[in-house]
Amino acid sequence: MMKFNPDRTYSFECLKDDLSYLATQYVNEVRLETIGYSVAKREILAVKIGTGEKIILCHGAHHAREWMTTTLLVDFIFRILQDNSWPWLTIRKDWLKLVSFWFIPMVNPDGVTLAQEGLNSFDNAETLLKWNKGSTDFTGWKANNRGVDLNRQYPTDWKSIDGSPSTPSSSHFKGYKPLSEPEVQAVYHFVKKRNIDVAIAYHSSGEEIFWRYRLNEEIAEKQLRPLAEALADTTGYRLINPSDNPSGGGFTDWFLTTYKKPSFTIEIAPSVGPQPVPLHLYKQIFQANELVLYTIAEHLIRKRMDN
Template sequence: MSIIVNPKQVYSYTKMMEDILLLTEAYPFLHKEVIGHSVEKRKIVAVKIGTGKKSIMLNGAHHAREWLTTALLMDMLEYYCHRHENEQEIRDIFSKISLWFVPMVNPDGVTLVQEGADSFPQKESLMEMNQGSSDFNGWKANIRGVDLNRQYPMDWDSIDDRIQKPASAMFKGSHPLTEPESMSLYLFALEHKFDAVACYHSSGEEIFWQYKLTGDLYHSAKKIVEQLAELTGYQLIDPGPNPSGGGFTDWFIMVQKRPSFTIEIAPYVGPVPVPLEYYDKIWQENKEVGITLAKACLQG
């Protein structure tokens, strides 16, 4: 079967939706559902491989400029589909685990970064939030200028809020879960009670994993994250005694009481999209992450 996903391109919302349709047609064992909509009514889509009672979720592109995480997750999904067809061990794993992909949490923001403000009726307000610049390459927020990964209800009040207004990055919103994108992922996680989650971000080749972890949860998460660190070569980050909170991983760990990992792909490149020239390296480091998590959850 020919390859569907080409991750070595400016990977757009439109391309993702086309590829999801083609993948679900090519691999009938996949299950697709719309878990919500963005501010501009773009679909937030989840795709599942596997039928097991235990479940894992991988998500990407909370932040608009980090769209390469979407390409990575789509590539990973297709790779696991090929292996499901050809390897009995992988079929056995996916008979016991359901692996959910949410490749693009922030489709409006990704579209803004890739296509610019001309694609949106609120061009003037977007330019104002972007300090008058028409270059949106550094944009992290959703289309309303809210940082989706500062929206989750865990220590939200303590997040540094010096910005205090919609902006290209860092504004946490007026309350937790004001944005439809973060609310969609929040409700999806509450519904499925995942055994583990990996949230893909960029950049820095780091893994965040121990937001206020203690006791048995600390030890079980540490065992898994050490496997991920060995697999990827990424550095494990200690957030210190007073981490900022508000992120999906922070909320999931503290409320769902299950391991969650924020994986920062690529060498640090600053406040811009990760260049495509890094993709081959990123792929080799991350292609087995979903399988590694699945095996760890089954062993646990």
């Protein structure tokens, strides 16, 4: 049995190797799918574990430099399949007939590759260099390889996101129209086809949880707050109340507004500035997030019994 190794720069190649290994090793437990392709034709991979009708979706690395969120999600997948300690064994033995987990560990494989390996594997290197203001250091890159910020691409309130920068950039460029990027289209269509009950968008950094966007008080308080507080308790992260004028275009903004079901942006790690989260912080990040899936699954199962 191969154990997961989180202690490395977790690349798209690592992801492909690990997920193929799991799909072969756990034929009956793991479903591996390609749900789309990035601009540079890297696979956007999704994994399903469980057969329950309640569906929990977790994705990571919309933002390139935030690739430690991929490490965390693949660690979760290995734990569900292999770890015999609590809470993982409880999930595996008792709950996978009641809930299903879908993981999309790396939404932005081109951006992650660029942030980790630099220009070498890109045929638009010259343009990328220009968008990176002439610097060959891409470690702080957030966008995809067309310079679009994938978490400013969802249709909810897209028009009102402030338009700067107005051209491709390492971060914050919202694109010329919503859903223009294939990575976001893949996630969008994936979600539309399924009846997802809770969606988690992993980002870094700030140790914060975004949970309500512009939803009105009644929906937010009744339907979202209990789970939001449970997640804040278990992670130790702060719940963020929306500012008066939150900017839209993010996955969670779209999911909350469209489906009115719980969705959270979880920002792992203390603020580290415009760079990847240093590897030495992984252990504390894993510990803070270890009960996130358990907490969500328990919430859904309890709700089901109440109904």
